[in-house]
Amino acid sequence: MAAERDQILETIQRYVDLVGKGTADEILALYAEGATVEDPVGTDVRTTRESIREFYASIEPLEQESRLVSARVAAGEAAFQFELVTRVGDQTYTLAPIDVMTFDEDGRITTMRAFWSDADMEIS
């Protein structure tokens, strides 16, 4: 059975919040066992919890702010855009990927694919 729309929207909001301010372990807890992550689309798909944890651990120490821009849910799947602002010294890097996720019946993420490329990165 597909997860409820509200449950999925809650997971998405929590995901976006945690990518900005959370720990790798907190983000990992949103993923179901056996989940996969492809970020960005076209790179190797991460299929183990270790490799997914490693991915989020790499951004954990960064000074970041995140906000959900728009989310669309359909039949237990979702696509959403969020903005991630990273400050490194005097520079600000702004990226707004569109992520596509599927979910299990408990609203945990089973697959994540992030659409973005270097061309979408704004530096100021």
Place this chain on the structure above:
Amino acid sequence: MAAERDQILETIQRYVDLVGKGTADEILALYAEGATVEDPVGTDVRTTRESIREFYASIEPLEQESRLVSARVAAGEAAFQFELVTRVGDQTYTLAPIDVMTFDEDGRITTMRAFWSDADMEIS
């Protein structure tokens, strides 16, 4: 070989423009042979040109305006949000789906999946 980013962005812009103001045949010309359409996600996948044409023919007579909100391209695939405003009598229906598309090497659409639900429709 994946289509170029610029070519994909051009197809997406043309698709959004045509969904607003074009004919079913003009939209169909953007699709590769053998393309599939799932709109919204969770409904039956349209796998023939006749069924895809029928889908766009159903919105062709409507008074609509469309605009691309945001597009992200990665490795020959894309996700984008667009807004579609439909006027029926005194009422205005606004829907902003997030579509996910794959493309062939010539930038023609090979698959389209549209993320939206009735809950996203704004009526004014």
